Amino acid sequence: MKEKKFARETFASSSKIVLPNDTNTLGNLMGGQLLNWMDINAAISAQRHSRRVVVTASVNNVAFKRAIKLGDVVTIESKVSRAFSSAMEVFLDVYTENHRTGKRMKCNEAIYTFVAVDQVGSPIRIPELVPETAEEKERYDGALRRRQLALILSGKMKPAEATELKALFQM
DSSP: OOOEEEGGGGOEEEEEEOOGGGBOTTSBBOHHHHHHHHHHHHHHHHHHHHSSEEEEEEEEEEEEOSOOBTTOEEEEEEEEEEEOSSEEEEEEEEEEEOTTTOOEEEEEEEEEEEEEEOTTSOBOOOOEEEOOSHHHHHHHHHHHHHHHHHHHHTTSSOGGGOHHHHHHHOO
8 A cells, every 4th residue: 555645744834034135126035035945945845745855846836926025024834735656746835924013924826846766866656645624635636737737738748638637628
């Protein structure tokens, strides 16, 4: 029987304060710095799921919805949304906390893909993921559609084989 893990076991959270060296000339956090922080946080989630060394395979989606200002506290929360044979999709939510008011607001989200590897860097099988909450189940189902789309776009899957994507349009 293949090992399974619950999504809650893959949760990772980290907080940073935006300092002057992290900002552009407008006093906003540079996007590349946020991508770096998200990559590290997401890697921890993927590592917790696989208990293996993981490598970033792709940054599938990043939505910069709101600027993050100098002095804001940034909290990044990540969780594996689905595990495939050796790859994991990790969903990230980014929040800011105003240092004067304490008000917390979601400002960004992203989806990264990681691959678990062995000692020589070859992909290795990982446990299945068991979603529990409604949000986890929604992200779990969406992960398969996103994967199918990525495989089609990379030429590794024929559109006719993308059953989950086709189901969206055949109602």
